[in-house]
Structure formats: C-alpha cells, structure tokens
Amino acid sequence: MEQYIMALDQGTTSSRCMIFDKKGTICGKSQEEFTQIFPQPGWVEHDPMQILETQIRVAKKAMEELGISAGNIKAIGITNQRETTVVWDRSTGKPVYNAIVWQCRRTAGKIDELKENGYGEMIRKKTGLVPDAYFSGSKIQWILDQVEGAREKAEEGDLLFGTIDTWLIWNLTKGRVFVTDYTNASRTMLFDIEKLQWDDEILKIFNIPKSMLPEVKPSSCIYGYTDKEIFAGEIMIGGAAGDQQAALFGQCCFEPGEVKNTYGTGCFLLMNTGERIVASKNGLLTTIAIGLEGRVQYALEGSIFVAGAAIQWLRDGLHMIENSAQSEEYATAVPDTEGGYVVPAFTGMGAPYWDQYARGAIVGITRGFTREHFVRATLESLAYQTYDVLKAMESDAELSLKSLKVDGGACANDFLMQFQADILDTAVLRPECIETTALGAAYLAGMATGYWKDRDDVRGNWALSRTFVPDMDAGKREKLLKGWKKAVKCAFGWAE
Numbered sequence: 001m002e003q004y005i006m007a008l009d010q011g012t013t014s015s016r017c018m019i020f021d022k023k024g025t026i027c028g029k030s031q032e033e034f035t036q037i038f039p040q041p042g043w044v045e046h047d048p049m050q051i052l053e054t055q056i057r058v059a060k061k062a063m064e065e066l067g068i069s070a071g072n073i074k075a076i077g078i079t080n081q082r083e084t085t086v087v088w089d090r091s092t093g094k095p096v097y098n099a100i101v102w103q104c105r106r107t108a109g110k111i112d113e114l115k116e117n118g119y120g121e122m123i124r125k126k127t128g129l130v131p132d133a134y135f136s137g138s139k140i141q142w143i144l145d146q147v148e149g150a151r152e153k154a155e156e157g158d159l160l161f162g163t164i165d166t167w168l169i170w171n172l173t174k175g176r177v178f179v180t181d182y183t184n185a186s187r188t189m190l191f192d193i194e195k196l197q198w199d200d201e202i203l204k205i206f207n208i209p210k211s212m213l214p215e216v217k218p219s220s221c222i223y224g225y226t227d228k229e230i231f232a233g234e235i236m237i238g239g240a241a242g243d244q245q246a247a248l249f250g251q252c253c254f255e256p257g258e259v260k261n262t263y264g265t266g267c268f269l270l271m272n273t274g275e276r277i278v279a280s281k282n283g284l285l286t287t288i289a290i291g292l293e294g295r296v297q298y299a300l301e302g303s304i305f306v307a308g309a310a311i312q313w314l315r316d317g318l319h320m321i322e323n324s325a326q327s328e329e330y331a332t333a334v335p336d337t338e339g340g341y342v343v344p345a346f347t348g349m350g351a352p353y354w355d356q357y358a359r360g361a362i363v364g365i366t367r368g369f370t371r372e373h374f375v376r377a378t379l380e381s382l383a384y385q386t387y388d389v390l391k392a393m394e395s396d397a398e399l400s401l402k403s404l405k406v407d408g409g410a411c412a413n414d415f416l417m418q419f420q421a422d423i424l425d426t427a428v429l430r431p432e433c434i435e436t437t438a439l440g441a442a443y444l445a446g447m448a449t450g451y452w453k454d455r456d457d458v459r460g461n462w463a464l465s466r467t468f469v470p471d472m473d474a475g476k477r478e479k480l481l482k483g484w485k486k487a488v489k490c491a492f493g494w495a496e
C-alpha cells in the first residue's frame with residue numbers, strides 16, 4: 001500500500017492539508033479560508049470550532065481527492081499559527097471564549113503595566129521574547145479575568161489552555177492527549193527556553209494556574225493517534241511545530257547561520273543559531289527552532305505582523321484588486337510609487353520596532369497617486385519591513401547574508417521578490433515547493449515513524465525554482481530606504 005505523510009497547516013487565514021510523498025512532492029491538497037472576527041479596532045479573534053471543522057474537512061477532502069484512506073497515511077504533522085490562544089472546558093471540550101489571535105492588541109495596556117512593574121528584563125531573559133501583547137501569556141490572563149466564572153474554574157483545574165497545535169491534537173484524539181511542542185511553548189511568554197519548562201515566576205505574574213498548561217514534548221515524536229471515527233481509522237500524530245519554525249525546517253535550514261523568510265499573513269525571518277541562545281541587541285526575538293533527536297536548537301526571529309494581510313486588505317477591505325495575484329499586474333503597470341509609501345502597521349509594529357501603539361500610515365502621496373501606485377506601495381512595504389529585520393539580524397549575528405531563502409503564499413509574486421532582492425542587494429532564492437511550512441511539519445512527522453530517517457535524508461528534496469538577482473543602483477536604493485524610514489516614523493505611537 002502506497003504510504004504518505006499528511007501535514008495539517010492551520011494558518012491565520014486558512015486551514016490547509018497537504019499530502020506528501022517521500023520526495024517531498026505535494027500529491028494532494030485542500031484549503032479553506034475561515035472567518036476573521038474584528039470585534040473592536042485592533043482586536044482579532046477566530047472561532048476555535050470553525051478552525052477545527054475546516055481543518056478536519058480539508059484533511060478528508062485531500063484524502064478523498066487523492067483516493068486514499070487512513071491506512072495510506074503513515075503519520076500526521078501539525079503546524080499552526082503561533083501564539084493564538086484557546087481556553088476550553090476540560091469536561092465539555094467547549095471553548096469559553098473565541099480564540100484570541102496573535103495579532104490582537106487588546107492586552108497592550110497589561111504589557112505596559114508589566115514593564116512599568118519592572119518585569120520586562122526578567123521575562124526577556126527567560127523567554128527570549130520582547131514583552132508584547134503578541135504572545136499568549138496576557139491573552140490567557142485576559143480570558144481568565146474577563147470571562148465570567150473562568151478564573152474560578154481554572155483554579156479548580158477545569159479549564160485548559162492551548163495554542164492551536166494543542167487544540168487540534170486534543171480534539172483529534174478526542175481529549176486523550178494534552179500536549180504542545182517546544183517551538184509552540186516558546187511563543188507563550190510563559191516558558192523558560194533554557195531550562196525547557198513552564199516558569200512559575202511568570203505564571204504567578206500573569207496569575208495563570210499551571211494545571212491549565214499542556215505537557216511540552218519534542219517537535220517530532222509519537223504524540224498519540226487520531227480517534228478512529230474522524231478519518232475512518234486511526235492515524236498517528238508524529239510532528240508538531242509552530243508554522244515559522246516548521247518553515248525553517250522545511251527549508252532545510254538545519255545548520256547555524258541558515259536563514260529563511262516566510263511571506264504569509266505576516267512575514268517571519270528566522271535564522272538557525274544551533275544550540276546557542278543568542279540574545280538580540282536589535283529588537284529580534286530568541287526562540288526555539290526545533291526540539292528533535294534529544295536536543296533543542298534555537299533561532300533568532302524578526303516578526304513582521306502585517307505582510308500578505310495587507311494584500312488581503314487591498315482585496316477585501318478596499319476592493320482595489322480581485323485576487324492577490326492581481327497585485328503584481330497593478331504594481332508593474334507603473335514604474336514606481338511616485339514617492340508614496342504605505343506602512344501597514346494595522347496591529348502595531350513588531351520587530352525591530354516593537355511599538356504596540358503604531359498604526360497604519362499612507363504618506364508622501366500627491367494628486368497623481370493612483371490605484372496602481374497604491375498597490376505597488378503596499379507590496380513594497382513587505383520588502384521594506386523585511387529589510388529592517390534582516391539588517392537587525394545581520395548586526396546581531398555579525399555576518400552579511402549572501403542570499404535569502406523565501407517561501408509562503410506571497411513569495412509567488414515575482415515583482416515583490418525582485419524588489420526584495422533589489423532593496424536588500426542580496427539574491428533571493430525561491431524553492432520549487434513554497435509550501436515549506438507544511439513540508440517541515442511533514443518531515444517532523446515522517447522522522448518520528450522512520451518514513452524519513454533524519455535531516456540528511458530530506459536535505460536532497462530542496463530544489464531551487466528561481467533566483468532573483470539584485471538589479472538596482474545603490475543611489476536609488478538609498479533614496480527609497482530613506483523615504484521608508486521617514487514613513488515608518490509617522491506610524492509610531494499613533495494609538496497611544
């Protein structure tokens with residue numbers, strides 16, 4: 001019987017399933033977008049039940065379309081939007097509140113309090129993270145404080161917390177397995193990344209009972225088996241990792257110094273730093289890259305909150321384009337933006353600025369600024385934001401990158417990739433498979449079962465599709481970057 005590995009990729013805007021063969025080729029896939037809930041400006045929620053339903057539905061559909069059954073799936077790897085927080089009732093399995101999404105700013109004030117109380121440095125040291133509403137800690141606290149009866153129930157041990165990996169595994173195993181992996185744990189702001197354990201001091205500050213937290217496991221191991229009713233047969237769950245770490249793995253960035261940038265809803269630049277914890281001096285995060293083969297590797301990360309989401313905004317909010325791909329057509333219809341800039345700081349700014357109160361800005365426009373210029377400026381903002389985090393990373397790691405591996409939905413845009421190479425003055429390498437998040441999760445699951453032996457066994461699957469070579473003169477690049485730096489300043493502190 002032909003054997004495959006299934007990856008469940010639960011992203012910010014869609015649930016996806018990809019079925020891979022041994023060569024890392026996608027043999028079957030299915031995808032469904034789900035509802036984004038914006039209850040107040042700066043707030044973002046998802047319905048956890050809709051996440052679960054869409055994820056199971058796409059998995060069944062992908063299997064059906066490939067004409068296979070549970071017996072053909074050697075293992076499932078799960079990868080997910082990180083930090084997004086679900087709290088549910090242990091006995092009924094019902095969420096007590098919507099999932100609070102990583103982009104949500106509702107707890108910015110709580111983070112300010114925490115910093116004012118002098119906890120910032122301790123948190124940064126233990127968790128590797130810059131205190132921010134982005135991470136799960138303050139989101140759990142908000143649910144316990146704001147949902148009636150939640151705190152009492154949590155203290156009695158009746159509530160559970162999970163990031164999306166935990167929520168999916170718990171449901172797929174019908175409540176038998178309550179786990180997360182090191183990479184996801186490292187995004188909660190509750191986990192000591194050196195001692196590899198939940199931190200009691202930080203839990204006390206957030207007033208979160210430890211009984212709510214899942215067991216933390218390696219990213220590749222036998223977590224459990226799906227309930228046989230879900231896919232008409234049990235399937236082993238063998239891999240779990242946050243989507244950005246999974247993409248780093250899927251890009252085969254296994255060695256210290258290897259870097260990738262993923263252009264999805266947000267944009268995330270990660271560099272493997274091996275077994276060394278590198279503390280950033282330039283506003284980057286230190287995070288766990290992977291827990292595998294009995295050891296943990298670390299990464300430096302530049303997190304950009306809004307990237308592809310800005311293209312979705314052009315499509316769904318402003319109705320300037322009909323689909324994401326059309327952005328390229330408009331952008332290339334004009335030679336430049338005529339000096340205009342879009343700074344899509346809709347939910348504050350992440351690395352390297354970490355401004356919870358920044359908000360979007362459109363600056364430098366004149367009467368000749370058209371839809372085409374607008375679309376181009378929005379696309380260019382992805383490249384400028386990447387420039388900012390890449391320079392911070394080069395400075396932290398004391399090296400100059402020769403090339404950048406890219407992946408994620410928006411890296412299909414040739415205009416954007418060329419502009420990225422131009423603005424960085426660095427070659428951009430796009431692989432054949434840009435679904436490296438799912439591929440990384442598949443590798444982790446496959447390695448838990450012997451489908452792939454080890455990292456060396458999958459390295460040969462990475463294949464280059466196209467290199468974008470820099471082709472912009474230095475004077476023009478400097479002028480454009482100077483404008484961007486001015487534009488970013490206009491967004492700072494707006495909602496304070």
Ligand SMILES: Nc1ncnc2c1ncn2[C@@H]1O[C@H](COP(=O)(O)OP(=O)(O)O)[C@@H](O)[C@H]1O
Pocket residue numbers: 011012013014263264265266307308309310311312324325326327328408409410411412413
């Ligand atoms: N050709 C394109 N040009 C620009 N942006 C694109 C293109 N195709 C997809 N996108 C953007 O990429 C994002 C989807 O990428 P994906 O990796 O699936 O994201 P996620 O995992 O965050 O849901 C969307 O925000 C979409 O607007």
Ligand SMILES: O=P(O)(O)OC[C@H](O)CO
Pocket residue numbers: 010011012013080081082083102242243244264265266267
């Ligand atoms: O949904 P993505 O792929 O943009 O990823 C979201 C990140 O994991 C948030 O930290």
